[in-house]
Amino acid sequence: MSDSKPIALDAMGGDHAPHEIVAGAxxxxxxxxxxxxxxxxxxxxxxxxxxxxxxxxxxxxxxxxALAMDEGALASLRRPRSSIAIxxxxxxxxxxxxxxxAGSTAGIVATGRxxxxxxxxxxxxxxxxxxxxxxxxxxLLDAGANAExxxxxxxxxxxxxxxxxxxxxxxxxxxVGLLTIGSEPEKGTKLIKRAHELLHASAxxxxxxxxxxxxxxxxxxxVIVTDGFTGNVALKTMEGAVRYAFQxxxxxxxDTAAARLGAFLQRSRIRDLHRRLDAEAHGxxxxxxxxxxxxxxxGSSRAQGxxxxxxxxxxxxxxxxxxxxxxxxxxxxxxxxxx
Amino acid sequence: MSDSKPIALDAMGGDHAPHEIVAGAxxxxxxxxxxxxxxxxxxxxxxxxxxxxxxxxxxxxxxxxALAMDEGALASLRRPRSSIAIxxxxxxxxxxxxxxxAGSTAGIVATGRxxxxxxxxxxxxxxxxxxxxxxxxxxLLDAGANAExxxxxxxxxxxxxxxxxxxxxxxxxxxVGLLTIGSEPEKGTKLIKRAHELLHASAxxxxxxxxxxxxxxxxxxxVIVTDGFTGNVALKTMEGAVRYAFQxxxxxxxDTAAARLGAFLQRSRIRDLHRRLDAEAHGxxxxxxxxxxxxxxxGSSRAQGxxxxxxxxxxxxxxxxxxxxxxxxxxxxxxxxxx
Numbered sequence: 001m002s003d004s005k006p007i008a009l010d011a012m013g014g015d016h017a018p019h020e021i022v023a024g025a026x027x028x029x030x031x032x033x034x035x036x037x038x039x040x041x042x043x044x045x046x047x048x049x050x051x052x053x054x055x056x057x058x059x060x061x062x063x064x065x066a067l068a069m070d071e072g073a074l075a076s077l078r079r080p081r082s083s084i085a086i087x088x089x090x091x092x093x094x095x096x097x098x099x100x101x102a103g104s105t106a107g108i109v110a111t112g113r114x115x116x117x118x119x120x121x122x123x124x125x126x127x128x129x130x131x132x133x134x135x136x137x138x139x140l141l142d143a144g145a146n147a148e149x150x151x152x153x154x155x156x157x158x159x160x161x162x163x164x165x166x167x168x169x170x171x172x173x174x175x176v177g178l179l180t181i182g183s184e185p186e187k188g189t190k191l192i193k194r195a196h197e198l199l200h201a202s203a204x205x206x207x208x209x210x211x212x213x214x215x216x217x218x219x220x221x222x223v224i225v226t227d228g229f230t231g232n233v234a235l236k237t238m239e240g241a242v243r244y245a246f247q248x249x250x251x252x253x254x255d256t257a258a259a260r261l262g263a264f265l266q267r268s269r270i271r272d273l274h275r276r277l278d279a280e281a282h283g284x285x286x287x288x289x290x291x292x293x294x295x296x297x298x299g300s301s302r303a304q305g306x307x308x309x310x311x312x313x314x315x316x317x318x319x320x321x322x323x324x325x326x327x328x329x330x331x332x333x334x335x336x337x338x339x
Numbered sequence: 340m341s342d343s344k345p346i347a348l349d350a351m352g353g354d355h356a357p358h359e360i361v362a363g364a365x366x367x368x369x370x371x372x373x374x375x376x377x378x379x380x381x382x383x384x385x386x387x388x389x390x391x392x393x394x395x396x397x398x399x400x401x402x403x404x405a406l407a408m409d410e411g412a413l414a415s416l417r418r419p420r421s422s423i424a425i426x427x428x429x430x431x432x433x434x435x436x437x438x439x440x441a442g443s444t445a446g447i448v449a450t451g452r453x454x455x456x457x458x459x460x461x462x463x464x465x466x467x468x469x470x471x472x473x474x475x476x477x478x479l480l481d482a483g484a485n486a487e488x489x490x491x492x493x494x495x496x497x498x499x500x501x502x503x504x505x506x507x508x509x510x511x512x513x514x515v516g517l518l519t520i521g522s523e524p525e526k527g528t529k530l531i532k533r534a535h536e537l538l539h540a541s542a543x544x545x546x547x548x549x550x551x552x553x554x555x556x557x558x559x560x561x562v563i564v565t566d567g568f569t570g571n572v573a574l575k576t577m578e579g580a581v582r583y584a585f586q587x588x589x590x591x592x593x594d595t596a597a598a599r600l601g602a603f604l605q606r607s608r609i610r611d612l613h614r615r616l617d618a619e620a621h622g623x624x625x626x627x628x629x630x631x632x633x634x635x636x637x638g639s640s641r642a643q644g645x646x647x648x649x650x651x652x653x654x655x656x657x658x659x660x661x662x663x664x665x666x667x668x669x670x671x672x673x674x675x676x677x678x
Binding site for chain 2: 188
């Protein structure tokens with residue numbers, strides 16, 4: 001599924017940049033056969049590549065600045081030559097097929113909106129996160145790009161997520177749920193009630209109705225839409241709860257000798273499970289609705305997470321996610337005009 | 340800490356009503372020494388009490404109707420003689436110290452607002468839930484009573500929660516956090532930004548600033564305030580994530596013989612942990628800000644959960660939670676007038 005154009009990997013963003021980012025690039029190139037260019041400070045990156053004997057395998061594109069992890073949306077205006085801005089520019093110019101960054105989410109979103117621009121007809125790009133349900137992930141969006149939304153945006157998020165689920169998980173008619181606080185019709189906010197009506201009436205969306213917090217991990221929907229405030233709180237709450245459960249489990253398991261033996265006998269499987277539930281494994285969030293594919297890796301990503309994010313970016317780009325979203329939005333707009 | 344007045348226990352609300360509710364009442368009376376009256380259908384309740392040889396120990400107050408679990412707020416208007424309405428009435432008349440119900444949350448909230456009324460100066464009663472952090476629980480409110488709020492209500496929620504934390508967990512200056520989606524000042528909604536300013540300026544609140552979804556279970560704040568929409572989604576997301584983690588764990592643990600042996604060696608401790616993290620163990624949510632103490636037990640509560648909810652209700656009533664909240668709100672109003 002690899003595209004002939006390389007992935008533009010922001011080598012300066014993330015808690016473990018640049019070394020783990022570079023190691024992730026080396027993994028993606030050697031183990032996955034994906035073409036990658038690193039964007040960042042040439043001197044630093046050359047040295048990091050040399051540690052892997054990879055200076056001839058992976059090209060570097062110069063960016064003299066970088067957004068710090070604690071810099072927000074405004075920094076993207078102040079720093080037109082940041083590594084994420086240059087990575088976006090490579091996609092815009094047609095020199096790369098997708099962007100991957102583990103930098104500040106707010107910075108990636110703001111820079112993407114500025115440099116790549118929203119696709120025609122898309123009101124607001126949104127962040128889609130793949131939750132670790134089985135047999136395939138559930139997409140939650142928006143996970144934080146838009147704290148305040150209008151009902152029409154939630155309908156668009158349903159289209160963005162459906163296009164992603166069709167492509168990445170091979171689901172022919174993704175079931176879309178609307179995140180709210182109860183099945184009773186009088187529950188929820190005015191926003192939710194209006195969005196429910198609109199989703200119900202939308203062609204091209206298989207709307208299954210309201211879902212609740214419980215439903216994020218039980219697979220009742222393939223795509224769950226919400227505003228970026230609620231989505232971000234829910235996502236971080238889930239991560240915190242899983243972390244808490246495993247930490248409590250670890251303490252429980254090392255309490256007595258019998259428990260320690262028991263723990264020993266299954267340490268590796270619990271570690272595997274924890275890893276699967278962990279944020280890193282799913283390869284990152286995707287910023288959908290821009291004129292270009294942007295994957296946001298977890299800020300704490302190490303090499304494996306970066307490599308998985310590159311794979312996701314390559315798959316989405318090769319599958320034509322931008323074109324698919326464009327067609328969905330155009331179809332909706334034509335249908336709305338006919339009414 | 341028991342009050343001389345009994346707890347009015349809604350015997351008709353809950354997935355396992357009336358039998359588990361009656362069993363919970365028997366437990367509360369015999370094991371905890373709490374006075375309880377059961378509110379509901381006399382014939383049904385008499386028979387259920389007879390099964391425990393408890394017809395002489397626990398009085399019954401007649402209520403011929405009950406709200407169904409799937410009935411929402413409007414049912415409380417249609418059914419003035421429901422078991423929850425009669426239980427509220429007993430508190431209002433001074434014949435009971437508190438109400439406990441495992442019935443529909445929407446019904447309990449609507450009936451409480453109608454029958455007990457909000458305390459003077461309280462804009463909106465809110466649901467506080469105790470999350471299973473250590474060494475003491477963290478309170479999250481509002482967990483679902485008010486889907487849409489104003490910034491001033493979030494400040495009041497901070498007062499309601501602080502009064503509860505002082506009383507129930509013996510914390511002298513509860514740290515209050517505001518649930519949002521990032522520490523950067525430009526993050527969050529207009530509501531959150533305004534609430535942040537107000538909380539920062541409020542006397543009597545130890546405001547520690549913004550907190551995120553991760554922070555619900557890590558103890559960085561004693562009281563976390565949010566609107567009822569976000570709070571309800573976060574609470575149900577947390578419950579779903581813990582359930583999911585343990586279900587995955589169970590599957591992981593029975594995969595091979597060695598794993599099964601390991602699981603056997605620590606089954607009881609994992610069960611204990613799961614129970615502690617489970618909703619039932621914490622004894623229920625509390626509806627704060629009414630002229631009376633109302634504890635909302637989990638709808639799926641069995642006898643142990645009902646008994647724990649009775650204990651919580653008795654402790655809050657004996658500690659004068661209503662008076663404490665009244666004093667906090669009155670002090671705030673005097674301070675606001677002086678400005």
